[in-house]
Amino acid sequence: MKPLLKKILAPRRIEYLEVSEKFTIQDTSDGVQRFADAGQKVRHGKDVRASFPELVGVEDILLEVLHGEQPAFELKGIARYSDHTLPLYFDLYAIDDEDEDTGKKKLMIFFEDVTERMVLEQTLVQRSNEASLLYNALASAKDYINKIITSMADALIVTTINGQIKTINQATEDLFGYDRNELIDAHISKIINDARFWYNAQQKFATPGKIFKDIEVVCLAKEGTEIVVSFSGAAINTELNLSQELVYVGRDVTARKEAQKVLEFARREAEMASQAKSSFLANMSHEIRTPMHALLGMTGLLLETELNDEQRDFVETIRISGDALLSLINEILDLSKLEAGQMELESHDFDLIASVEEVVEMLAPTAHAKGIEIASLLPPHLPRQMRGDKMRLRQIITNLVGNGIKFTDVGEVTLEVTLVEESATTARVGLAVTDTGIGMSPADQQKLFQAFAQADVSTTRKYGGTGLGLAICKQLVGLMGGEIGVESELERGSRFWVEIPFALSVKPEPGATPPRDLVGQRLLVVDDNATTRRVVREVASSWGMAVAEAATPAAAVEVLTAPGEPGRRWDVLLVDGDLGLTDGIVWGGELLLGMSPQAVPGRTIALLKSNRLEDVKRAIEAGFTSYLVKPLKQSKLLEAISATTYPPETQTNQTAPGVTPSPALPSELPAHPAPPLPKLRILLADDNMVNQKVALKQLERLGYQADVVANGAEVLQRLDKVAYDIILMDCQMPIIDGYEATREIRRRYQHSNGDSGEPREVAPNRPVVIAMTASAMKEDEQKCFAAGMDDYLSKPVRKEQLQAILTYWGNRLLEG
Amino acid sequence: MISKKICMVGDFSVGKTSLIRRFVERQFSDQYLSTVGVKISRKTVAVEANKAEKTDVQLLIWDLEGSTKFKGIAPSYLQGSKGILVVADVTRPDTIEHLEDHIQLFLSVNPEGLIMVAFNKSDLIEEAKLAKILAQYQFTNQPKVLGIYATSAKTGQDVDNIFQSLAEKII
Numbered sequence: 001m002k003p004l005l006k007k008i009l010a011p012r013r014i015e016y017l018e019v020s021e022k023f024t025i026q027d028t029s030d031g032v033q034r035f036a037d038a039g040q041k042v043r044h045g046k047d048v049r050a051s052f053p054e055l056v057g058v059e060d061i062l063l064e065v066l067h068g069e070q071p072a073f074e075l076k077g078i079a080r081y082s083d084h085t086l087p088l089y090f091d092l093y094a095i096d097d098e099d100e101d102t103g104k105k106k107l108m109i110f111f112e113d114v115t116e117r118m119v120l121e122q123t124l125v126q127r128s129n130e131a132s133l134l135y136n137a138l139a140s141a142k143d144y145i146n147k148i149i150t151s152m153a154d155a156l157i158v159t160t161i162n163g164q165i166k167t168i169n170q171a172t173e174d175l176f177g178y179d180r181n182e183l184i185d186a187h188i189s190k191i192i193n194d195a196r197f198w199y200n201a202q203q204k205f206a207t208p209g210k211i212f213k214d215i216e217v218v219c220l221a222k223e224g225t226e227i228v229v230s231f232s233g234a235a236i237n238t239e240l241n242l243s244q245e246l247v248y249v250g251r252d253v254t255a256r257k258e259a260q261k262v263l264e265f266a267r268r269e270a271e272m273a274s275q276a277k278s279s280f281l282a283n284m285s286h287e288i289r290t291p292m293h294a295l296l297g298m299t300g301l302l303l304e305t306e307l308n309d310e311q312r313d314f315v316e317t318i319r320i321s322g323d324a325l326l327s328l329i330n331e332i333l334d335l336s337k338l339e340a341g342q343m344e345l346e347s348h349d350f351d352l353i354a355s356v357e358e359v360v361e362m363l364a365p366t367a368h369a370k371g372i373e374i375a376s377l378l379p380p381h382l383p384r385q386m387r388g389d390k391m392r393l394r395q396i397i398t399n400l401v402g403n404g405i406k407f408t409d410v411g412e413v414t415l416e417v418t419l420v421e422e423s424a425t426t427a428r429v430g431l432a433v434t435d436t437g438i439g440m441s442p443a444d445q446q447k448l449f450q451a452f453a454q455a456d457v458s459t460t461r462k463y464g465g466t467g468l469g470l471a472i473c474k475q476l477v478g479l480m481g482g483e484i485g486v487e488s489e490l491e492r493g494s495r496f497w498v499e500i501p502f503a504l505s506v507k508p509e510p511g512a513t514p515p516r517d518l519v520g521q522r523l524l525v526v527d528d529n530a531t532t533r534r535v536v537r538e539v540a541s542s543w544g545m546a547v548a549e550a551a552t553p554a555a556a557v558e559v560l561t562a563p564g565e566p567g568r569r570w571d572v573l574l575v576d577g578d579l580g581l582t583d584g585i586v587w588g589g590e591l592l593l594g595m596s597p598q599a600v601p602g603r604t605i606a607l608l609k610s611n612r613l614e615d616v617k618r619a620i621e622a623g624f625t626s627y628l629v630k631p632l633k634q635s636k637l638l639e640a641i642s643a644t645t646y647p648p649e650t651q652t653n654q655t656a657p658g659v660t661p662s663p664a665l666p667s668e669l670p671a672h673p674a675p676p677l678p679k680l681r682i683l684l685a686d687d688n689m690v691n692q693k694v695a696l697k698q699l700e701r702l703g704y705q706a707d708v709v710a711n712g713a714e715v716l717q718r719l720d721k722v723a724y725d726i727i728l729m730d731c732q733m734p735i736i737d738g739y740e741a742t743r744e745i746r747r748r749y750q751h752s753n754g755d756s757g758e759p760r761e762v763a764p765n766r767p768v769v770i771a772m773t774a775s776a777m778k779e780d781e782q783k784c785f786a787a788g789m790d791d792y793l794s795k796p797v798r799k800e801q802l803q804a805i806l807t808y809w810g811n812r813l814l815e816g
Numbered sequence: 817m818i819s820k821k822i823c824m825v826g827d828f829s830v831g832k833t834s835l836i837r838r839f840v841e842r843q844f845s846d847q848y849l850s851t852v853g854v855k856i857s858r859k860t861v862a863v864e865a866n867k868a869e870k871t872d873v874q875l876l877i878w879d880l881e882g883s884t885k886f887k888g889i890a891p892s893y894l895q896g897s898k899g900i901l902v903v904a905d906v907t908r909p910d911t912i913e914h915l916e917d918h919i920q921l922f923l924s925v926n927p928e929g930l931i932m933v934a935f936n937k938s939d940l941i942e943e944a945k946l947a948k949i950l951a952q953y954q955f956t957n958q959p960k961v962l963g964i965y966a967t968s969a970k971t972g973q974d975v976d977n978i979f980q981s982l983a984e985k986i987i
Contacts, residue, residue, distance in 0.1 A: 078854055
């Protein structure tokens with residue numbers, strides 16, 4: 001290297017190397033070491049590539065330069081550092097040279113320190129690259145948001161606070177039918193046809209952070225159609241210009257609105273239809289009852305007139321059909337109330353045993369007429385006093401027992417009551433009605449409790465009925481919180497069971513302690529019906545009696561003639577009047593005759609079927625001391641057994657309640673009771689001529705006379721002239737109806753006495769108002785009492801009911 | 817010992833420097849520091865030269881300044897390079913698009929050079945997306961592309977593999 005060159009290069013921080021053809025170092029400048037790769041000494045005779053790895057791989061090019069085939073080789077910006085905070089960059093430049101002394105070719109490699117420039121460049125590149133990355137990130141974020149906005153199914157609109165549209169998406173264009181350029185910069189009122197939301201910047205939703213949701217607005221599409229759009233939105237602050245923008249997201253709810261309208265319409269229609277059905281039923285009930293009242297009333301009266309046998313048969317048929325029709329109407333009414341969920345149960349104290357026995361007693365004539373036995377089995381220690389709906393319970397029992405009788409031709413129907421569960425306050429009562437009738441297949445049992453589904457159609461034809469009874473029972477039992485079910489076998493009979501929880505009444509149980517002297521007394525029951533024997537055995541045993549049973553006369557004789565028996569006294573002898581092939585009365589009479597006087601039982605009781613009352617006379621004449629009518633009731637059995645013996649010759653007309661130790665002749669049994677009739681002034685108010693006639697005839701038969709008016713106004717007029725004791729008031733009458741008339745009567749008599757607090761308390765002089773109406777729903781009854789009426793009779797009114805109610809109020813008036 | 821020059825090629829910020837750092841220093845940093853000019857790192861690897869005979873090769877790994885919109889890769893750096901790792905960032909589709917350009921450039925300088933493709937930052941996207949990318953970029957029209965790897969300098973995924981594999985090929 002020429003000294004001159006060295007002088008020029010040194011201050012420029014350019015170092016150099018002389019390298020031979022073999023890449024060995026031949027000469028170096030003083031400062032070249034600092035450009036060498038870490039830890040590599042730059043020394044004479046060493047391969048330059050060890051210190052400068054940049055030269056690896058480019059040897060061919062370097063040789064070309066050496067031989068003058070290429071002018072130079074250059075590498076710029078080579079970094080040489082391990083710590084980037086202390087960087088070193090250099091440019092490398094190689095040219096050929098010739099040794100002045102030897103003339104040998106050599107490479108001159110120059111190293112120029114460019115750290116300053118490269119550090120600047122690094123900063124620049126770093127900034128630029130970071131900006132690029134940021135830009136890319138922003139662009140892709142924006143792209144992402146745009147994609148979301150564009151592909152949103154809901155319309156998105158961004159406006160300035162003044163309502164100028166800045167941004168919309170595709171859904172907005174589609175929804176309103178405008179092109180993008182038609183909406184951008186337009187005012188939002190172009191599409192949203194509702195000034196409430198968009199014009200006032202002071203709106204609440206214009207406060208940042210507040211969001212409004214699902215506000216439904218009527219909007220205007222391009223072609224002029226109105227669409228209902230549900231908008232949600234919020235105000236957003238734009239940092240840049242410190243102003244606000246509003247973002248709206250809207251969804252077309254036109255179709256939903258339409259559907260809602262249709263639905264609402266349908267709902268209202270259905271409601272109206274349901275109301276119409278209810279009131280139709282109520283009306284029908286009223287309308288049907290009115291002529292039924294006349295029909296049944298007149299039939300009853302007709303039956304009391306002179307009729308020949310054929311006529312009587314016809315009239316009986318009319319009466320039976322009328323009764324059936326009435327119960328059918330009641331059933332349909334019940335069912336529709338149950339299905340409409342309008343049936344309300346009452347809750348009163350009642351006597352369970354009495355209720356059961358009454359139903360069975362009521363149905364006994366039907367059973368006995370068919371030649372079948374009927375009995376109720378009541379365990380001796382059953383709690384009696386319950387709280388619940390007695391009438392509905394009776395309805396259920398009547399239905400089940402009635403069905404049993406209907407479908408049984410031979411054998412018996414029994415009602416057994418059991419106590420399933422008992423707590424301090426409740427009792428779950430089980431009722432089972434067992435018959436020996438036609439039974440049912442399992443398939444028929446399935447549809448049994450559905451309305452209008454009788455076991456099979458031929459049954460309907462043969463046995464009649466609507467198929468509503470069991471459906472009503474099921475619903476009533478369900479309403480009472482109980483269960484109902486059936487077990488049955490074809491040709492063997494059915495067992496319908498019900499379990500109903502009742503509250504126990506707080507009323508004390510009646511002290512049903514039997515006379516102590518029954519304990520140890522001996523009772524023999526002779527009856528071919530096992531259930532009857534069981535009833536007697538269970539009840540009498542519970543009183544401490546020794547009970548023996550015999551199913552046949554032969555068995556009875558066996559009992560009576562057993563070792564030690566002859567001559568020994570039986571305290572009570574019960575003999576069934578109908579011992580199969582043997583006439584129990586005749587047999588019993590002969591048995592008694594054959595006994596030694598000291599062996600004749602103290603009480604000899606004939607058990608008679610309800611349709612064989614003519615046997616009463618025969619039984620007494622045969623030597624029985626008394627009789628009982630089947631089905632046996634506990635109370636009557638007790639009375640009969642514990643009754644003092646009346647020798648036949650000391651018969652009197654004194655009648656122990658329920659027992660008939662010395663009955664009058666059967667023909668006299670249903671004779672007119674002739675209690676002293678209080679003289680009552682009665683006013684009958686009814687706008688229906690036929691009803692007037694029926695009621696007047698019934699009153700006449702009962703020995704009363706009445707005046708008649710046709711509406712409430714006439715009632716009030718008549719009251720001015722005559723002081724009536726009792727007004728029989730129809731409710732629905734023209735001009736002034738029964739309710740209004742009653743209220744007026746109450747008003748008139750209110751001042752004449754002080755106490756108006758007790759509605760049932762009759763003030764002196766105020767006539768007793770008894771509703772007589774064909775409106776038979778429970779609400780109607782309440783309406784009557786609410787209007788101030790004193791009592792209530794629903795049409796069709798039976799003569800007996802009329803008599804009972806008049807006697808009651810007549811006595812009250814006499815006492816008062 | 818033989819030394820072989822290889823280059824890292826690709827757009828800026830795809831992770832070229834990070835891959836080298838992971839391979840050579842076994843380290844990783846999230847911080848972005850752009851490379852300017854070129855920086856050479858050395859790493860010796862043992863390769864199977866022929867028939868179960870292992871030899872050591874010193875790789876001279878040229879970390880080139882990444883290509884940007886404004887400044888491409890200086891071809892002079894690529895002279896004498898036996899192979900390259902062409903790198904893309906799987907989170908930036910444009911860097912993937914540019915792979916082809918980088919390959920063309922390299923081959924124009926070294927027609928016989930060998931190429932490995934690194935889809936880097938593969939830890940940042942879901943498997944399914946990655947599989948889709950790998951399926952889409954097979955470079956079947958580039959016979960010099962000898963391997964395609966989904967790498968991650970952050971986790972180390974396939975980093976050694978791709979370098980080792982390139983080293984084996986260039987021997």
